[in-house]
Amino acid sequence: MTTPPAPAPAATERIVQEEGAQLDFSRDMSYGDYLHLDQILSAQHPLSPAHDEMLFIVQHQTSELWMKLMLHELTAAVQAVAEERMAPAFKMLARVSRIMEQLVGAWTVLSTMTPPEYTAMRPYLAKSSGFQSAQYRCIEFMLGNKNPAMLKPHQHRPDLLAMVEKAWRAPSLYDEALRLLARRSLPVPASHLDRDWTLPYEQSDDVEAAWLEVYRHPDQHWDLYQLGEKLTDIEDAFRLWRFRHVTTVERVIGFKRGTGGTGGVSYLRKMLDVVLFPEIWRLRTDL
Template sequence: MNTRDTQPAGSAIVHDEKAKLDFSSDMSYSDYLHLDTLLGSQHPLSPEHNEMLFIVQHQTSELWMKLMLHELKAAMQSLSADRLQPCFKMLARVSKIMEQLVHAWDVLATMTPPEYSALRPYLAQSSGFQSYQYRQIEFSLGNKNAAMLKPHSHRPELLAQVRHAYEAPSLYDQALKALHRQGLAVPDNYLHRDWTQPYIVSAEVEQAWLTVYRDPDQYWDMYQLGEKLTDLEDAFRLWRFRHVTTVERIIGFKRGTGGTSGVSYLRKMLDIVLFPELWRLRTDL
Protein backbone atom coordinates (compact mmCIF):
# COMPACT_ATOMS: atom_id res chain seq x y z
CA MET A 1 0.00 0.00 0.00
CA ASN A 2 1.25 3.47 -0.86
CA THR A 3 1.77 5.37 2.40
CA ARG A 4 0.49 8.52 0.71
CA ASP A 5 -2.95 6.85 0.53
CA THR A 6 -3.13 6.72 4.33
CA GLN A 7 -1.99 10.28 5.08
CA PRO A 8 -4.55 12.41 6.94
CA ALA A 9 -6.20 15.27 5.08
CA GLY A 10 -4.02 18.34 5.07
CA SER A 11 -0.77 16.48 5.63
CA ALA A 12 0.36 17.42 2.11
CA ILE A 13 0.69 21.02 3.30
CA VAL A 14 2.94 19.96 6.15
CA HIS A 15 5.23 18.09 3.75
CA ASP A 16 5.36 21.01 1.29
CA GLU A 17 8.67 22.61 2.16
CA LYS A 18 7.64 25.86 0.44
CA ALA A 19 4.48 26.34 2.49
CA LYS A 20 4.93 29.19 4.97
CA LEU A 21 3.75 28.27 8.44
CA ASP A 22 5.44 30.89 10.62
CA PHE A 23 3.77 34.32 10.52
CA SER A 24 5.32 35.83 13.60
CA SER A 25 6.92 38.59 11.50
CA ASP A 26 4.77 38.67 8.34
CA MET A 27 1.19 39.51 7.44
CA SER A 28 -1.13 36.51 7.67
CA TYR A 29 -4.59 35.82 6.26
CA SER A 30 -6.14 36.94 9.53
CA ASP A 31 -4.07 40.12 9.57
CA TYR A 32 -5.01 41.05 6.01
CA LEU A 33 -8.75 40.62 6.65
CA HIS A 34 -8.68 42.10 10.18
CA LEU A 35 -10.50 39.01 11.36
CA ASP A 36 -10.05 39.84 15.05
CA THR A 37 -12.08 43.00 14.49
CA LEU A 38 -14.56 41.40 12.08
CA LEU A 39 -15.26 38.31 14.18
CA GLY A 40 -15.27 40.34 17.37
CA SER A 41 -18.10 42.56 16.16
CA GLN A 42 -20.97 40.30 17.20
CA HIS A 43 -22.31 41.40 20.58
CA PRO A 44 -25.64 39.75 21.42
CA LEU A 45 -27.78 41.69 23.87
CA SER A 46 -30.05 38.82 24.83
CA PRO A 47 -29.44 35.36 26.31
CA GLU A 48 -31.08 33.83 23.21
CA HIS A 49 -29.08 31.35 21.11
CA ASN A 50 -30.70 32.60 17.89
CA GLU A 51 -29.55 36.20 18.22
CA MET A 52 -26.17 35.27 16.72
CA LEU A 53 -27.98 34.25 13.51
CA PHE A 54 -29.84 37.56 13.48
CA ILE A 55 -26.67 39.62 13.93
CA VAL A 56 -24.54 37.70 11.43
CA GLN A 57 -27.33 37.78 8.84
CA HIS A 58 -27.51 41.56 8.96
CA GLN A 59 -23.80 42.21 9.27
CA THR A 60 -22.98 40.06 6.25
CA SER A 61 -25.76 41.79 4.32
CA GLU A 62 -24.16 45.12 5.15
CA LEU A 63 -20.81 43.82 3.84
CA TRP A 64 -22.43 42.77 0.57
CA MET A 65 -24.14 46.16 0.37
CA LYS A 66 -20.78 47.85 0.87
CA LEU A 67 -19.48 46.01 -2.18
CA MET A 68 -22.69 46.77 -4.07
CA LEU A 69 -22.28 50.50 -3.45
CA HIS A 70 -18.62 50.28 -4.46
CA GLU A 71 -19.65 48.71 -7.78
CA LEU A 72 -22.66 50.95 -8.33
CA LYS A 73 -20.67 54.14 -7.86
CA ALA A 74 -17.96 52.95 -10.24
CA ALA A 75 -20.56 51.77 -12.77
CA MET A 76 -22.25 55.18 -12.76
CA GLN A 77 -18.92 56.95 -13.19
CA SER A 78 -18.04 54.66 -16.11
CA LEU A 79 -21.45 55.19 -17.67
CA SER A 80 -21.20 58.97 -17.46
CA ALA A 81 -17.80 58.74 -19.19
CA ASP A 82 -19.17 56.37 -21.89
CA ARG A 83 -16.86 53.60 -20.68
CA LEU A 84 -19.59 51.08 -21.27
CA GLN A 85 -17.78 47.74 -21.10
CA PRO A 86 -16.48 48.29 -17.54
CA CYS A 87 -19.95 49.59 -16.63
CA PHE A 88 -21.58 46.38 -17.90
CA LYS A 89 -19.18 44.22 -15.88
CA MET A 90 -19.87 46.19 -12.71
CA LEU A 91 -23.65 46.08 -13.18
CA ALA A 92 -23.48 42.33 -13.75
CA ARG A 93 -21.58 42.02 -10.48
CA VAL A 94 -24.20 44.11 -8.66
CA SER A 95 -26.88 41.70 -9.90
CA LYS A 96 -24.87 38.74 -8.60
CA ILE A 97 -24.45 40.44 -5.22
CA MET A 98 -28.20 40.91 -5.11
CA GLU A 99 -28.59 37.16 -5.72
CA GLN A 100 -26.42 36.52 -2.67
CA LEU A 101 -28.68 38.77 -0.62
CA VAL A 102 -31.74 36.91 -1.89
CA HIS A 103 -30.33 33.55 -0.76
CA ALA A 104 -29.38 35.00 2.62
CA TRP A 105 -33.08 35.17 3.50
CA ASP A 106 -33.17 31.36 3.35
CA VAL A 107 -30.89 31.23 6.37
CA LEU A 108 -32.84 33.81 8.38
CA ALA A 109 -36.07 31.96 7.55
CA THR A 110 -34.87 29.08 9.76
CA MET A 111 -35.73 31.33 12.72
CA THR A 112 -39.22 30.53 14.02
CA PRO A 113 -41.73 33.05 15.41
CA PRO A 114 -41.15 32.07 19.08
CA GLU A 115 -37.37 32.34 18.58
CA TYR A 116 -37.64 35.84 17.15
CA SER A 117 -40.20 36.95 19.72
CA ALA A 118 -37.75 36.02 22.48
CA LEU A 119 -35.04 38.37 21.20
CA ARG A 120 -37.20 41.11 19.69
CA PRO A 121 -37.47 43.23 22.88
CA TYR A 122 -33.68 43.60 22.87
CA LEU A 123 -33.73 45.24 19.41
CA ALA A 124 -35.52 48.35 20.75
CA GLN A 125 -36.28 50.69 17.78
CA SER A 126 -33.50 49.43 15.50
CA SER A 127 -34.68 48.30 12.08
CA GLY A 128 -33.22 47.42 8.69
CA PHE A 129 -34.91 50.37 7.00
CA GLN A 130 -32.49 52.57 8.99
CA SER A 131 -29.51 51.12 7.12
CA TYR A 132 -27.65 54.07 5.59
CA GLN A 133 -26.02 51.79 3.01
CA TYR A 134 -29.36 50.36 1.90
CA ARG A 135 -30.78 53.88 1.65
CA GLN A 136 -27.90 54.93 -0.59
CA ILE A 137 -28.61 51.92 -2.81
CA GLU A 138 -32.30 52.83 -3.05
CA PHE A 139 -31.47 56.44 -3.87
CA SER A 140 -28.80 55.43 -6.40
CA LEU A 141 -31.36 53.23 -8.14
CA GLY A 142 -33.85 56.10 -8.29
CA ASN A 143 -36.25 55.48 -5.40
CA LYS A 144 -35.95 58.96 -3.87
CA ASN A 145 -37.83 59.82 -0.67
CA ALA A 146 -36.83 62.83 1.43
CA ALA A 147 -38.39 61.33 4.57
CA MET A 148 -35.76 58.60 4.50
CA LEU A 149 -33.04 61.16 5.26
CA LYS A 150 -34.45 61.71 8.76
CA PRO A 151 -33.27 58.42 10.38
CA HIS A 152 -29.66 59.51 9.73
CA SER A 153 -29.92 63.11 10.99
CA HIS A 154 -28.28 62.20 14.31
CA ARG A 155 -25.07 61.22 12.44
CA PRO A 156 -24.00 64.21 10.28
CA GLU A 157 -21.24 62.30 8.50
CA LEU A 158 -23.65 59.53 7.50
CA LEU A 159 -26.39 61.98 6.61
CA ALA A 160 -23.96 63.66 4.20
CA GLN A 161 -23.37 60.35 2.40
CA VAL A 162 -27.07 59.56 2.13
CA ARG A 163 -27.92 63.10 1.06
CA HIS A 164 -25.29 62.97 -1.68
CA ALA A 165 -26.99 59.89 -3.17
CA TYR A 166 -30.37 61.60 -2.75
CA GLU A 167 -29.33 64.74 -4.63
CA ALA A 168 -27.28 63.07 -7.36
CA PRO A 169 -28.57 61.64 -10.66
CA SER A 170 -29.59 58.01 -10.27
CA LEU A 171 -28.25 55.12 -12.31
CA TYR A 172 -31.27 55.40 -14.60
CA ASP A 173 -30.79 59.15 -14.99
CA GLN A 174 -27.25 58.42 -16.14
CA ALA A 175 -28.57 55.79 -18.53
CA LEU A 176 -30.93 58.32 -20.15
CA LYS A 177 -28.03 60.73 -20.57
CA ALA A 178 -26.09 57.94 -22.29
CA LEU A 179 -29.05 57.35 -24.63
CA HIS A 180 -29.01 61.03 -25.51
CA ARG A 181 -25.27 60.97 -26.24
CA GLN A 182 -25.91 58.09 -28.63
CA GLY A 183 -28.23 60.35 -30.65
CA LEU A 184 -31.52 59.01 -29.30
CA ALA A 185 -34.36 61.42 -28.55
CA VAL A 186 -34.63 61.92 -24.80
CA PRO A 187 -36.65 64.96 -23.64
CA ASP A 188 -34.49 67.77 -22.28
CA ASN A 189 -36.44 67.91 -19.04
CA TYR A 190 -35.29 64.33 -18.37
CA LEU A 191 -31.66 65.30 -18.89
CA HIS A 192 -31.78 68.38 -16.66
CA ARG A 193 -34.16 68.09 -13.75
CA ASP A 194 -34.36 68.08 -9.97
CA TRP A 195 -32.77 64.69 -9.24
CA THR A 196 -34.43 64.52 -5.82
CA GLN A 197 -37.90 64.23 -7.35
CA PRO A 198 -39.54 60.89 -8.10
CA TYR A 199 -39.12 59.70 -11.67
CA ILE A 200 -42.21 60.08 -13.88
CA VAL A 201 -42.78 57.64 -16.72
CA SER A 202 -42.29 59.17 -20.17
CA ALA A 203 -43.70 57.99 -23.49
CA GLU A 204 -40.79 59.74 -25.23
CA VAL A 205 -38.23 57.86 -23.12
CA GLU A 206 -40.01 54.61 -23.86
CA GLN A 207 -39.84 55.42 -27.57
CA ALA A 208 -36.08 55.98 -27.29
CA TRP A 209 -35.65 52.56 -25.68
CA LEU A 210 -37.97 51.02 -28.29
CA THR A 211 -35.70 52.39 -31.02
CA VAL A 212 -32.81 50.56 -29.35
CA TYR A 213 -34.67 47.29 -28.88
CA ARG A 214 -36.03 47.26 -32.41
CA ASP A 215 -32.54 47.59 -33.87
CA PRO A 216 -30.11 46.04 -31.36
CA ASP A 217 -27.40 45.63 -34.00
CA GLN A 218 -27.22 49.38 -34.55
CA TYR A 219 -27.54 50.26 -30.87
CA TRP A 220 -25.82 47.25 -29.36
CA ASP A 221 -24.24 49.05 -26.40
CA MET A 222 -27.52 50.69 -25.39
CA TYR A 223 -29.30 47.37 -25.87
CA GLN A 224 -26.78 45.78 -23.52
CA LEU A 225 -27.25 48.60 -21.05
CA GLY A 226 -31.01 48.11 -21.09
CA GLU A 227 -30.64 44.41 -20.37
CA LYS A 228 -28.11 44.95 -17.58
CA LEU A 229 -30.54 47.37 -15.94
CA THR A 230 -33.38 44.89 -16.36
CA ASP A 231 -31.26 42.12 -14.83
CA LEU A 232 -30.53 44.35 -11.85
CA GLU A 233 -34.12 45.31 -11.22
CA ASP A 234 -35.21 41.70 -11.67
CA ALA A 235 -32.77 40.65 -8.93
CA PHE A 236 -33.85 43.55 -6.71
CA ARG A 237 -37.49 42.55 -7.06
CA LEU A 238 -36.64 39.00 -5.96
CA TRP A 239 -34.80 40.40 -2.92
CA ARG A 240 -37.81 42.52 -1.96
CA PHE A 241 -40.21 39.60 -2.41
CA ARG A 242 -38.03 37.28 -0.34
CA HIS A 243 -37.81 39.99 2.33
CA VAL A 244 -41.60 40.21 2.55
CA THR A 245 -42.14 36.47 2.75
CA THR A 246 -39.42 35.98 5.36
CA VAL A 247 -40.76 38.77 7.57
CA GLU A 248 -44.33 37.47 7.26
CA ARG A 249 -43.14 33.96 8.07
CA ILE A 250 -41.38 35.13 11.24
CA ILE A 251 -43.53 37.98 12.63
CA GLY A 252 -46.78 37.79 10.67
CA PHE A 253 -48.43 41.21 10.49
CA LYS A 254 -46.90 42.73 13.62
CA ARG A 255 -45.49 46.24 13.28
CA GLY A 256 -41.80 46.54 12.49
CA THR A 257 -39.33 47.37 15.26
CA GLY A 258 -38.63 50.74 13.62
CA GLY A 259 -42.31 51.70 13.69
CA THR A 260 -43.25 50.77 10.12
CA SER A 261 -46.36 48.71 9.40
CA GLY A 262 -44.15 45.68 8.77
CA VAL A 263 -45.34 43.38 6.03
CA SER A 264 -47.83 45.96 4.71
CA TYR A 265 -45.01 48.48 4.25
CA LEU A 266 -42.79 45.91 2.54
CA ARG A 267 -45.58 44.88 0.17
CA LYS A 268 -45.96 48.48 -0.96
CA MET A 269 -42.27 48.41 -1.87
CA LEU A 270 -42.98 45.54 -4.28
CA ASP A 271 -44.97 47.94 -6.47
CA ILE A 272 -42.04 50.31 -7.01
CA VAL A 273 -40.61 50.12 -10.54
CA LEU A 274 -37.12 51.53 -10.90
CA PHE A 275 -36.67 51.50 -14.67
CA PRO A 276 -40.29 51.65 -15.90
CA GLU A 277 -39.86 52.20 -19.63
CA LEU A 278 -37.61 49.14 -19.90
CA TRP A 279 -40.49 47.01 -18.65
CA ARG A 280 -43.27 48.80 -20.55
CA LEU A 281 -41.58 48.54 -23.93
CA ARG A 282 -41.83 44.75 -23.89
CA THR A 283 -45.54 44.97 -24.54
CA ASP A 284 -44.95 47.07 -27.67
CA LEU A 285 -42.13 45.05 -29.23
Protein backbone atom coordinates in the same frame (compact mmCIF):
# COMPACT_ATOMS: atom_id res chain seq x y z
CA MET B 1 -18.04 3.15 4.24
CA THR B 2 -15.22 3.83 6.68
CA THR B 3 -13.53 7.20 7.04
CA PRO B 4 -9.89 7.10 5.93
CA PRO B 5 -7.44 7.74 8.76
CA ALA B 6 -5.88 11.18 9.13
CA PRO B 7 -2.32 11.47 7.84
CA ALA B 8 0.36 10.80 10.41
CA PRO B 9 2.26 13.88 11.62
CA ALA B 10 5.27 12.93 9.56
CA ALA B 11 3.16 12.62 6.42
CA THR B 12 1.54 15.97 7.15
CA GLU B 13 4.92 17.63 7.52
CA ARG B 14 6.06 16.10 4.22
CA ILE B 15 2.96 17.46 2.44
CA VAL B 16 3.59 20.91 3.87
CA GLN B 17 7.22 20.80 2.78
CA GLU B 18 6.34 19.58 -0.71
CA GLU B 19 3.69 22.24 -1.16
CA GLY B 20 5.89 24.95 0.26
CA ALA B 21 3.19 26.11 2.67
CA GLN B 22 4.21 28.82 5.11
CA LEU B 23 3.22 28.08 8.69
CA ASP B 24 5.08 30.73 10.67
CA PHE B 25 3.53 34.20 10.38
CA SER B 26 5.32 35.83 13.29
CA ARG B 27 6.95 38.31 10.90
CA ASP B 28 4.63 38.39 7.89
CA MET B 29 1.03 39.40 7.32
CA SER B 30 -1.33 36.46 7.71
CA TYR B 31 -4.79 35.76 6.28
CA GLY B 32 -6.40 36.99 9.48
CA ASP B 33 -4.25 40.12 9.53
CA TYR B 34 -5.14 41.03 5.95
CA LEU B 35 -8.90 40.59 6.54
CA HIS B 36 -8.88 42.13 10.04
CA LEU B 37 -10.70 39.05 11.26
CA ASP B 38 -10.12 39.89 14.92
CA GLN B 39 -12.24 43.03 14.52
CA ILE B 40 -14.87 41.41 12.30
CA LEU B 41 -15.34 38.25 14.38
CA SER B 42 -15.48 40.19 17.64
CA ALA B 43 -18.23 42.54 16.37
CA GLN B 44 -21.13 40.25 17.33
CA HIS B 45 -22.59 41.24 20.69
CA PRO B 46 -25.98 39.65 21.41
CA LEU B 47 -28.06 41.61 23.89
CA SER B 48 -30.50 38.85 24.79
CA PRO B 49 -29.97 35.37 26.23
CA ALA B 50 -31.63 33.92 23.10
CA HIS B 51 -29.48 31.45 21.15
CA ASP B 52 -30.86 32.66 17.81
CA GLU B 53 -29.80 36.28 18.17
CA MET B 54 -26.37 35.35 16.79
CA LEU B 55 -28.03 34.31 13.52
CA PHE B 56 -29.92 37.62 13.41
CA ILE B 57 -26.76 39.68 13.96
CA VAL B 58 -24.54 37.75 11.53
CA GLN B 59 -27.18 37.80 8.79
CA HIS B 60 -27.54 41.56 8.98
CA GLN B 61 -23.82 42.24 9.32
CA THR B 62 -22.94 40.11 6.31
CA SER B 63 -25.74 41.78 4.34
CA GLU B 64 -24.19 45.16 5.15
CA LEU B 65 -20.84 43.90 3.88
CA TRP B 66 -22.42 42.80 0.61
CA MET B 67 -24.16 46.18 0.37
CA LYS B 68 -20.82 47.91 0.87
CA LEU B 69 -19.49 46.03 -2.15
CA MET B 70 -22.68 46.80 -4.09
CA LEU B 71 -22.25 50.53 -3.45
CA HIS B 72 -18.61 50.28 -4.48
CA GLU B 73 -19.66 48.70 -7.80
CA LEU B 74 -22.68 50.96 -8.37
CA THR B 75 -20.68 54.13 -7.78
CA ALA B 76 -18.05 53.07 -10.28
CA ALA B 77 -20.68 51.87 -12.77
CA VAL B 78 -22.57 55.19 -12.72
CA GLN B 79 -19.30 57.00 -13.38
CA ALA B 80 -18.40 54.59 -16.17
CA VAL B 81 -21.77 55.10 -17.89
CA ALA B 82 -21.35 58.87 -17.60
CA GLU B 83 -17.94 58.54 -19.28
CA GLU B 84 -19.21 56.01 -21.87
CA ARG B 85 -16.83 53.30 -20.69
CA MET B 86 -19.39 50.62 -21.31
CA ALA B 87 -17.33 47.43 -21.02
CA PRO B 88 -16.31 48.03 -17.39
CA ALA B 89 -19.79 49.36 -16.62
CA PHE B 90 -21.33 46.09 -17.82
CA LYS B 91 -18.94 44.06 -15.66
CA MET B 92 -19.77 46.12 -12.57
CA LEU B 93 -23.52 45.98 -13.18
CA ALA B 94 -23.38 42.22 -13.67
CA ARG B 95 -21.59 41.96 -10.32
CA VAL B 96 -24.31 44.05 -8.67
CA SER B 97 -26.91 41.53 -9.84
CA ARG B 98 -24.85 38.65 -8.42
CA ILE B 99 -24.48 40.45 -5.10
CA MET B 100 -28.25 40.74 -4.90
CA GLU B 101 -28.47 36.98 -5.39
CA GLN B 102 -26.29 36.58 -2.31
CA LEU B 103 -28.61 38.86 -0.37
CA VAL B 104 -31.61 36.77 -1.42
CA GLY B 105 -29.80 33.73 -0.04
CA ALA B 106 -29.24 35.53 3.26
CA TRP B 107 -33.00 35.79 3.78
CA THR B 108 -33.23 32.04 3.20
CA VAL B 109 -30.93 31.46 6.17
CA LEU B 110 -32.83 33.91 8.38
CA SER B 111 -36.11 32.17 7.54
CA THR B 112 -34.95 29.26 9.72
CA MET B 113 -35.77 31.50 12.70
CA THR B 114 -39.24 30.64 14.03
CA PRO B 115 -41.72 33.14 15.53
CA PRO B 116 -41.07 32.06 19.16
CA GLU B 117 -37.31 32.36 18.58
CA TYR B 118 -37.67 35.90 17.23
CA THR B 119 -40.10 36.88 19.99
CA ALA B 120 -37.51 35.88 22.59
CA MET B 121 -35.02 38.46 21.32
CA ARG B 122 -37.29 41.17 19.85
CA PRO B 123 -37.60 43.29 23.05
CA TYR B 124 -33.82 43.74 23.05
CA LEU B 125 -33.82 45.36 19.57
CA ALA B 126 -35.53 48.54 20.84
CA LYS B 127 -36.30 50.76 17.79
CA SER B 128 -33.51 49.49 15.56
CA SER B 129 -34.72 48.39 12.13
CA GLY B 130 -33.37 47.47 8.72
CA PHE B 131 -35.07 50.45 7.08
CA GLN B 132 -32.57 52.61 9.02
CA SER B 133 -29.68 51.13 7.03
CA ALA B 134 -27.77 54.03 5.47
CA GLN B 135 -26.17 51.78 2.88
CA TYR B 136 -29.50 50.33 1.79
CA ARG B 137 -30.90 53.84 1.46
CA CYS B 138 -27.96 54.84 -0.74
CA ILE B 139 -28.64 51.83 -2.95
CA GLU B 140 -32.31 52.81 -3.28
CA PHE B 141 -31.35 56.40 -4.14
CA MET B 142 -28.68 55.35 -6.64
CA LEU B 143 -31.24 53.14 -8.36
CA GLY B 144 -33.67 56.06 -8.56
CA ASN B 145 -36.14 55.51 -5.71
CA LYS B 146 -35.78 59.00 -4.21
CA ASN B 147 -37.72 59.86 -1.04
CA PRO B 148 -36.60 62.80 1.15
CA ALA B 149 -38.42 61.36 4.18
CA MET B 150 -35.82 58.59 4.23
CA LEU B 151 -33.13 61.12 5.16
CA LYS B 152 -34.64 61.60 8.61
CA PRO B 153 -33.57 58.27 10.17
CA HIS B 154 -29.95 59.39 9.73
CA GLN B 155 -30.14 62.90 11.15
CA HIS B 156 -28.60 61.75 14.44
CA ARG B 157 -25.39 60.86 12.56
CA PRO B 158 -24.03 63.76 10.47
CA ASP B 159 -21.58 61.46 8.68
CA LEU B 160 -24.29 59.01 7.60
CA LEU B 161 -26.66 61.82 6.71
CA ALA B 162 -24.03 63.37 4.44
CA MET B 163 -23.47 60.02 2.70
CA VAL B 164 -27.19 59.39 2.12
CA GLU B 165 -27.88 62.98 1.10
CA LYS B 166 -25.11 62.83 -1.48
CA ALA B 167 -26.78 59.84 -3.13
CA TRP B 168 -30.16 61.59 -2.91
CA ARG B 169 -28.89 64.71 -4.70
CA ALA B 170 -26.94 62.91 -7.43
CA PRO B 171 -28.24 61.57 -10.75
CA SER B 172 -29.25 57.93 -10.43
CA LEU B 173 -27.93 55.09 -12.55
CA TYR B 174 -31.01 55.39 -14.75
CA ASP B 175 -30.59 59.17 -15.07
CA GLU B 176 -27.07 58.61 -16.42
CA ALA B 177 -28.36 55.92 -18.77
CA LEU B 178 -30.88 58.37 -20.24
CA ARG B 179 -28.19 61.03 -20.60
CA LEU B 180 -26.18 58.49 -22.57
CA LEU B 181 -29.12 57.76 -24.86
CA ALA B 182 -29.45 61.50 -25.53
CA ARG B 183 -25.76 61.81 -26.37
CA ARG B 184 -26.32 59.06 -28.93
CA SER B 185 -28.97 61.27 -30.58
CA LEU B 186 -31.93 59.30 -29.27
CA PRO B 187 -35.03 61.41 -28.52
CA VAL B 188 -34.94 61.63 -24.72
CA PRO B 189 -36.97 64.69 -23.63
CA ALA B 190 -35.16 67.61 -21.98
CA SER B 191 -37.42 67.19 -18.93
CA HIS B 192 -35.58 63.94 -18.15
CA LEU B 193 -32.07 65.20 -18.84
CA ASP B 194 -31.85 68.32 -16.70
CA ARG B 195 -34.14 68.05 -13.74
CA ASP B 196 -34.15 68.09 -9.95
CA TRP B 197 -32.40 64.79 -9.23
CA THR B 198 -33.86 64.67 -5.70
CA LEU B 199 -37.37 64.14 -7.09
CA PRO B 200 -38.77 60.66 -7.78
CA TYR B 201 -38.45 59.58 -11.39
CA GLU B 202 -41.59 59.97 -13.53
CA GLN B 203 -42.08 57.60 -16.44
CA SER B 204 -42.38 59.06 -19.90
CA ASP B 205 -43.82 57.87 -23.21
CA ASP B 206 -41.02 59.76 -24.97
CA VAL B 207 -38.36 57.91 -22.95
CA GLU B 208 -40.03 54.63 -23.82
CA ALA B 209 -39.92 55.61 -27.49
CA ALA B 210 -36.17 56.19 -27.20
CA TRP B 211 -35.65 52.77 -25.63
CA LEU B 212 -37.91 51.20 -28.25
CA GLU B 213 -35.59 52.52 -30.95
CA VAL B 214 -32.71 50.76 -29.20
CA TYR B 215 -34.59 47.47 -28.81
CA ARG B 216 -35.98 47.49 -32.35
CA HIS B 217 -32.52 47.99 -33.81
CA PRO B 218 -30.08 46.32 -31.39
CA ASP B 219 -27.47 45.87 -34.14
CA GLN B 220 -27.25 49.67 -34.48
CA HIS B 221 -27.27 50.37 -30.71
CA TRP B 222 -25.63 47.24 -29.34
CA ASP B 223 -24.05 48.73 -26.21
CA LEU B 224 -27.25 50.62 -25.34
CA TYR B 225 -29.22 47.42 -25.86
CA GLN B 226 -26.82 45.64 -23.52
CA LEU B 227 -27.18 48.46 -21.00
CA GLY B 228 -30.96 48.08 -21.07
CA GLU B 229 -30.63 44.36 -20.35
CA LYS B 230 -28.14 44.95 -17.52
CA LEU B 231 -30.62 47.36 -15.94
CA THR B 232 -33.34 44.75 -16.37
CA ASP B 233 -31.14 42.14 -14.66
CA ILE B 234 -30.57 44.47 -11.71
CA GLU B 235 -34.24 45.27 -11.22
CA ASP B 236 -35.17 41.61 -11.63
CA ALA B 237 -32.70 40.67 -8.89
CA PHE B 238 -33.78 43.60 -6.71
CA ARG B 239 -37.42 42.51 -6.93
CA LEU B 240 -36.44 39.01 -5.78
CA TRP B 241 -34.48 40.51 -2.88
CA ARG B 242 -37.46 42.61 -1.81
CA PHE B 243 -39.88 39.69 -2.23
CA ARG B 244 -37.70 37.36 -0.17
CA HIS B 245 -37.50 40.05 2.50
CA VAL B 246 -41.25 40.46 2.80
CA THR B 247 -41.96 36.72 2.83
CA THR B 248 -39.31 36.13 5.50
CA VAL B 249 -40.70 38.92 7.68
CA GLU B 250 -44.24 37.59 7.31
CA ARG B 251 -43.04 34.09 8.14
CA VAL B 252 -41.23 35.23 11.29
CA ILE B 253 -43.40 38.04 12.72
CA GLY B 254 -46.66 37.88 10.77
CA PHE B 255 -48.35 41.26 10.51
CA LYS B 256 -46.91 42.82 13.66
CA ARG B 257 -45.49 46.32 13.33
CA GLY B 258 -41.78 46.54 12.64
CA THR B 259 -39.35 47.48 15.40
CA GLY B 260 -38.63 50.77 13.62
CA GLY B 261 -42.30 51.77 13.68
CA THR B 262 -43.22 50.79 10.10
CA GLY B 263 -46.21 48.62 9.31
CA GLY B 264 -43.88 45.68 8.84
CA VAL B 265 -45.22 43.44 6.09
CA SER B 266 -47.66 46.11 4.85
CA TYR B 267 -44.78 48.57 4.40
CA LEU B 268 -42.60 46.01 2.64
CA ARG B 269 -45.40 44.99 0.27
CA LYS B 270 -45.72 48.60 -0.87
CA MET B 271 -42.04 48.48 -1.82
CA LEU B 272 -42.79 45.57 -4.16
CA ASP B 273 -44.80 47.95 -6.34
CA VAL B 274 -41.89 50.34 -6.91
CA VAL B 275 -40.58 50.10 -10.49
CA LEU B 276 -37.10 51.52 -10.96
CA PHE B 277 -36.74 51.51 -14.76
CA PRO B 278 -40.38 51.64 -15.94
CA GLU B 279 -39.88 52.26 -19.66
CA ILE B 280 -37.55 49.29 -20.05
CA TRP B 281 -40.28 47.04 -18.69
CA ARG B 282 -43.14 48.72 -20.59
CA LEU B 283 -41.45 48.49 -23.97
CA ARG B 284 -41.65 44.71 -23.90
CA THR B 285 -45.40 44.98 -24.43
CA ASP B 286 -44.96 47.40 -27.34
CA LEU B 287 -42.19 45.60 -29.24
